[in-house]
Amino acid sequence: MKHLIDPMDLTVEEIDQLIALAGDILVDKTKYQEVCKHKSLATLFFEPSTRTRLSFEAAMLELGGNVLGFSSANSSSAAKGESVSDTVRVVSGYADIIAMRHPKEGAPFVASQKVDTPIINAGDGGHNHPTQTLTDLMTISQEKGHLDNLTVGLCGDLKFGRTVHSLIKAMTRYKNVKFVMISPEELRLPDYIIKDVIEKNNVEYKEVRSMDEVMPELDILYMTRVQKERFFNEQDYIRLKDSFILDEEKLINAKKDLCIMHPLPRVNEISTKVDDDPRACYFKQARYGKFIRMALIMTMLGVNA
């Protein structure tokens, strides 16, 4: 793997190795604290982020490396009209590995065609978010102990949510995984994912419009925010933003070992009262994100402890 643009750039075996390495870093951080000495990571974020950018930076710093970059298009030469390709060509002279987020689908792929420096897609529009997927897979693996034989509920904005698109792609490769898509009609999963990913791999799925009817079946409930920035009109956003709100009452019929996930940021879709429920895994999930990114950076740079 030279670049990581799409979750399918990684084989199941490579994902297993990354999760295993991340698990080892989690329990023995000191062993890894200098493995990236004199290496640097550039974070080029043309779109807002808290977790992804900071967990990438924390990951590199905790491996003993350096970080540089920008956190918005406005503070980079994109504001002067520089192309993504030019920015990446320049930055590849300053860094050993680049994590890039961009509002345009395909921008990190285009960048990866221009340089030899490894490029990691840190989210491209409504398309993919492979490092969130690695985070999600590590969370499921740590919390459930396995990635197969799971009924996975995906709730909220399944149309624009790139984390959902990437997670579905990756999870179709595990045995006996079933998807339950919970969304308003207008925010349903795009047809290309249903046809080319789910049906093509003969994965069982259903689409429902309410959470209550499926809650008892779920092993994982993956909540998502309605992606305001991808709506064309504010009225639609306002109408749809609170379509699904997970609260304690909705969890009454859920499994005792349900794993509630959310890539965060949360807006209204999970009541803060759920945070103390032992089934709430979303803050742990954000923490796992740093360890899996440490494993990814090490692997892409070819360094070992």
Ligand code: NCD
């Ligand atoms: C997600 C994203 O950027 O797609 N956030 C993240 O990376 N953890 C989800 C979101 O913004 O809703």
